[in-house]
Amino acid sequence: MNNLRTGQFTQRNRLPAGGRINRDEEITFRYNNQYYRGFKGDTLASALIANGVSVVGRSFKYSRPRGIMCAGVEEPNAIMQVGSTEATQTPNVRATEQPLFQGLVSSAVNGWPSVNVDAMSVVGKLGGDVMGPGFYYKTFMYPASMWETYEKFIRKAAGLGRCSTRIDPDRYDHMNHHVDVLVVGAGPAGLMAALAAAGTGARVMLADEQTEVGGSLLFSTQELNGKPGLDWVATACDALDNNANVIRLAHATVTGYHDHNFLTISERRTHHLGDSAPAGQTRERLHKVRAGVVILATGAHERPLVFANNDLPGCMVCSAVSHYIRRYAVVPGGSLVVMTANDSGYQCAFDWFDVGREVTAIVDTRAVAGSDVVEGAKSRGITVIPASAVVEVKGSKRVKRAVVYAISEKGNFVKGDARELDCDTVATSGGWSPAVHLSCHTGSRPVWRDDIIGFVPGATHENRFEVGSVAGEHDLSDALKHAAKIGCQAANKALDAQHANSVAIPQCDAVNSAAPMAIFHIPHPKAPSRAPKQFVDMQNDVTASGIQMSTREGFESIEHVKRYTAMGFGTDQGKTGNVNGMAIVANTLNQTIAETGTTVFRPNYRPVTFGAVAGAHVKELFDPKRFSAMHRWHLDNGAKFETVGQWMRPWYFPRDGENMHDAVNRECLATRNDVGILDASTLGKIDIQGKDTREFLGRVYTNAWAKLAPGRCRYGLMCGEDGMVMDDGVTSCLADNHFLMTTTTGGAANVLNWLEIYHQTEWPEMDVYFNSVTDHWATLSIAGPKSASLLKELCTDIDLSEDSFKFMDWRSGNVAGVPARVYRISFTGEHSFEINVAAHYGLHVWKALFEHGVKYNLTPYGTESMHVLRAEKGFLIVGQDTDGSVTPEDLNHGWAVSYNKPYSFIGKRGMRREDCLRPNRKQLVALATKEPDVVLPEGAQAVRNPRQSIPMTMVGHITSSYYSANLGRSIAMGLIRDGINRMGESVYFPLADGRTIEATIVGTDWFAE
Amino acid sequence: MFLIYCPHCEEQREEDEFHASGQAHLARPADPDACSDKEWGEFLYFRKNPRGLHRELWQHTAGCRKYFNIARDTVTYEIHGSYKVGETYEPTFQSHTSEQPGSEQRDFKHHGSEQPSDDTAS
């Protein structure tokens, strides 16, 4: 803390009275390692302005100083890193949107090392030359070494903030809503529409992104019903808040408009209170709203005019100046020059003058202004310079002078002599761009309107209306009338009703205004390429000459210009710059803006934090975990787990001091010599009933099922229509019309859907029903020479003798006193019993087995030993030894395919395709390394001749590889080209570490030799 | 995020509850063994990609687990109808984009000798 300087500034730009701030609550905050003071109700931006901070960042490519230009979401320059601790760091925060709170810590993100020291000047100048439009694309053509040089600077200098790598201490959540009418934006039009909609009894939601509702009324001087506009806003809010059918959200930005009127709203619930949410509160909430009808009342963003050095701190948009003066009681400077192409730009000069600061002049690009504003200027004695423009501003870190020229009627060239005006602030208004962003999200294209000089939302198939400025209705009186009508109409549409509007529309005085002028890019005595830089997109450092250059280079489509110049990229999404850029493209190509069109805006309208996206779906709620009924025992007995699908399966059970290798060796030896036990509950189990079950099984499995008798089980291979193996498992006949299918652990859900889709779409006439019973049963598999002796102690009502209870039989009986189905099936090759009991008995039976099993050396084993034991017998695992390109014949499993079944089962036609029948396919074989201790890595590629030149011809790869304690050597399985016909031949595995391992192709059953 | 009407549950439900299963009305050949490799390949791999009305098979995975068909406009994403497997649906609306020829139930047996349709080119 001792490197921090106490702010040497006072709130010198703060007015002694006024504004919607609470002067009783003074706030201390930090910006770039200095302390400052502001008031409750300030934004970070208004507080910085109050303290006279002009430079709030340096630009992306050119490292130019930048100041606050706007007052809301459209601000392109004042992008902050906020956070007082490492864990609460938040990047990409607009100072204009961040409410001030006690102890707020912020820094400019695109200044390096300091916004006030131009350490990048050399690099910046270098960048200025090499980082023209298309920089990224062109640079890739340079040698890679040069890219690294640039990249280092770009990343360090331009990074738009950083994320913390610590765990976020806050909680976030999601909330779903179904409403009749969703109104987006609580300016005058949005409030009016919401009132009218709510008046019908409809369920209404009104969302506004600001901390205070009111939209343009927060800074305009227009009165409603003869009183300040905000009085009406307060009344309207009361009415809405007292209506149980209305939900009103503040600090809540509608960021996405998705299909079928599904909208996402990002609500910042505590960002005005502190870095981290107070205990028991969520920091942000993502609202997911399904709306019958949507009313967009998103307003409009004021367009700055494009002129030379227009990025110099002190250049602002007109409405922002009014905003700061009227809402926050701060004046962004001492002397003001306004340049406007319409009447609305005059207001900021009046506001500035009325608080006692100097207005040097209003420069109007038009010859004639409206009578109301002419009178306003005259009564204040403000100089108006008509038919002229500020073509350039001068200054180093702040505007010092504005250069004014007379311009031609159409605004395309300058006339006469320069005139320099002293000022520290230049506010410009090129007109208002409706905030059409949300209207584009579902594919609708904005439409250019010459009369309002802006794009308005285009036609849509969604149930959507627009009111107010976004619809081009810039006149308040008209906008309110229309909003009331639409609010009622929208509700009627959602409710399928015919209510009349019952809500009073506030009266406001008509305004005598003159037509605005369509001017975007102010001419300069020099060509744009030779004049000082004229910025279009501040955040991406896109200039007018850059856009002209890209059109000259042949990028004529606006979408191409966007990608080539990066205009409208990033967090800014072209809120202030897009229309100006399009106008420049149109002008260069000699076409209209309507012909040029606009780029498409996509979600999200403003950045949404990952926390809000994730909501409560984090940590243990991110993805469900599934546990078997015996999980407690596994935990108590030190199991190490692996995740299989969502299941937590014991991987191995280490004893004191054992590593995995030791534990697996011990488990495998115990199973072959005594008896081992595996929790096999995770295998998918599907109960199938109905009189056509046999026939159905015959169609979905490759082998025959017609004759399987009750009490018997059979291994089945399941293929896709392409003939490739998809799943396998044992299915048992419980009764003539009742079977239990088992699937791989990971394949259970897919197999169930597979059965359903064939039943429902291809063979609906079949009488067959499927039900997932995976979780209903606990499955305990005991394997090894002593398994029968052990089971005999717990199960007396099944004859376990080999003669009576044969391999692939199942019997029902009681085990440890509870009903069980016992299967004589084996995945180890050992004498095995798979005991299935109702899941809630699983732990009881498992424990009972251990009570009796100690004397037999009953040893729990996990999935790793299971893999080794099955590989010793050559049993395959679908998904490990197969990859979707493997037929049963490739696996040497032709015995499991009944080609003669009457029905052409799934996979039969596929596996008869020419490619499946050709020789020399990759086939599953086992591989014995020459050095028995060497374990091949899984995935190792095989070649026949290790001395061939690179690239070598690969003939297959290892799918499974282990060390087998029972065999005293390594064992492996792999898919090798023509492997089945090449038993005894050697293949070689050249490894990344330089070794080449030789292995012999052998049969898959290691005990068969 | 779609709002989908399940014709079995007879309710509009969120897309989260459903799973898309690709093009609808892809009938498995009655006699697969009589198909040439080319015909089988068409059945297995070739799918339409129309601009405009498309018939899709969906499953109400988190609901009734039933499969059903929807008629959806691939340009506007509007769903014009949901109907059960085995039922037919004839659009009665004015579509923004017209239904392409051949988007009815496809008979792959006659498809083998045809040129690829221009579905993907439009």
Ligand SMILES: [Zn+2]
């Ligand atoms: Zn359903």
